[in-house]
Amino acid sequence: MTTITFITPDGARHDIDARDGQSVMQAALAADLDGIIGECGGSMMCATCHCYDDEGRTGPRSDGEDEMLESAACEVTPQSRLSCQIKVSAEMEGLVIRLPQSQL
Amino acid sequence: MNMIEGHVAFDPAPGIPVWDIDPYDAAILRDPFPYYAGLRERGPLVYIPRYSVLAAGQYDTTREIFSDHERFVSSRGVGLNDFRHGTPWRKPSIILEVDPPDHARTRKVMARALSPKAIAAFRETFRETAETLVDQVLAKGRIEAVAELAEAFPTTVFPRAVGMTDSDPRRLVDYGAMVFNAMGPDNALRRDAMARQADIVPWITAACGRARLTGEGLGAIIYAAADAGEITEDEAGMLVRSFLSAGVDTTVTGIGNMLWCLSQNPAEYDRLKHDPALIRPAIEEMLRFTSPVHTFARTADRQTTVAGLPIPEGAKIICVLGAANSDPQKWGDPERYRVDRRPQGHMGFGAGIHGCVGQNIARAEIEALLTAMIARVDRIEPAGAAVWRPGNAIRSLDRLPLTFVAS
Numbered sequence: 354m355t356t357i358t359f360i361t362p363d364g365a366r367h368d369i370d371a372r373d374g375q376s377v378m379q380a381a382l383a384a385d386l387d388g389i390i391g392e393c394g395g396s397m398m399c400a401t402c403h404c405y406d407d408e409g410r411t412g413p414r415s416d417g418e419d420e421m422l423e424s425a426a427c428e429v430t431p432q433s434r435l436s437c438q439i440k441v442s443a444e445m446e447g448l449v450i451r452l453p454q455s456q457l
Numbered sequence: 458m459n460m461i462e463g464h465v466a467f468d469p470a471p472g473i474p475v476w477d478i479d480p481y482d483a484a485i486l487r488d489p490f491p492y493y494a495g496l497r498e499r500g501p502l503v504y505i506p507r508y509s510v511l512a513a514g515q516y517d518t519t520r521e522i523f524s525d526h527e528r529f530v531s532s533r534g535v536g537l538n539d540f541r542h543g544t545p546w547r548k549p550s551i552i553l554e555v556d557p558p559d560h561a562r563t564r565k566v567m568a569r570a571l572s573p574k575a576i577a578a579f580r581e582t583f584r585e586t587a588e589t590l591v592d593q594v595l596a597k598g599r600i601e602a603v604a605e606l607a608e609a610f611p612t613t614v615f616p617r618a619v620g621m622t623d624s625d626p627r628r629l630v631d632y633g634a635m636v637f638n639a640m641g642p643d644n645a646l647r648r649d650a651m652a653r654q655a656d657i658v659p660w661i662t663a664a665c666g667r668a669r670l671t672g673e674g675l676g677a678i679i680y681a682a683a684d685a686g687e688i689t690e691d692e693a694g695m696l697v698r699s700f701l702s703a704g705v706d707t708t709v710t711g712i713g714n715m716l717w718c719l720s721q722n723p724a725e726y727d728r729l730k731h732d733p734a735l736i737r738p739a740i741e742e743m744l745r746f747t748s749p750v751h752t753f754a755r756t757a758d759r760q761t762t763v764a765g766l767p768i769p770e771g772a773k774i775i776c777v778l779g780a781a782n783s784d785p786q787k788w789g790d791p792e793r794y795r796v797d798r799r800p801q802g803h804m805g806f807g808a809g810i811h812g813c814v815g816q817n818i819a820r821a822e823i824e825a826l827l828t829a830m831i832a833r834v835d836r837i838e839p840a841g842a843a844v845w846r847p848g849n850a851i852r853s854l855d856r857l858p859l860t861f862v863a864s
Contacts, residue, residue, distance in 0.1 A: 392737075392741075393816055394806065396806070396816075398572075398817060399816075399817065400572075416561045417568055420572065421568060
């Protein structure tokens, strides 16, 4: 298990235990966290799992992720990621993920 | 080499239950739920001798196989035929029937054309068409909803969205039926669908050419990718073919199944009328509840194990999405249609890198129709028995008599 801290738009911090190999999106949904929808289920087709990795710890974006981010509802910054494309690993212990105001 | 249904026959490892059933029997395809339950009860993998395939129906196993594109490839066909050992009936799709790294290149172009942002451009025409159609339906009162709504809507809006300069609704719907029935065994369904090949295929191929498309729409986005050197001109034609293969019959099925769900569950339709925010979840629940694409196959590209059970290289595995979507272990009360379920993780659009690339436009079409309906239609009532149409990969309605009552 790897602990990930999600910061929701209201500023609240939520520590969630994620299974290695899971995506950050799946971990958030499994914990019933509001703020990530993940409508397409992780096929990188919907941009409703947008998040910000302010510390830049999750590696480069996947092929095609840039273009799908263009469909995100909120501002896309260099720190933007689609959380379905971030695979959880032990090195991510303590990762902080900030969520946008809205996904739709 | 002993071949069955175009793939190499194999014997199951000890420990894998053998079940002598025909999942492609017309009666089972019409009412598949006892078969789905039987599959799940027997174990994570079941061997079906008449086709020499493994079948997965429990949620976890089905998801594992369906989304692991490294061990379970699509390039050998997503039906029973193994493209490594025979010639496919048509040139394989360059997005559906292909693996990474080749897949990423074509998927990116299709995902661009079908992204939520791109689809937003169609919202207004979808709304207008939906409102007109629903008004026509209300004027009649009693309709046969498969022809008059489920087929009428996509065959109106989709060719226009693609930018086709001329359309042929019948051929478009029947081409989809051909593509999906071809994924099954050499049964009457497949043979009947294929009998129309000579009439339909040349028309489809011609319709995919650059000259037959307007400068706007999804087709133009694909050909722009060819102009930019991302894909070749031939590949652009093949990707437009994918729109026509997978974008019509599937959405027709989704709309028909949606209307069926709501006509069978009037209280759930009432909830939509009072809370339109439930429309999107209601669509997801329809996908889970009816599994419009009920079965797709994968091929084991190496010797491997799933749920501790050995799978030989070359084994065809049918992933029974309908069984996974109705697995009580995953869903609790899968037999109930609930618009507020929010069935995260359903397999209605598949999973992983091959997850339906057209899901945004499919949702947008159904959403437009439901939005028009809840503003105008008080009740949808069955006006006779709904009849399911057996299909080797798709579960759709053949006839759906309904009465629409105005608000």
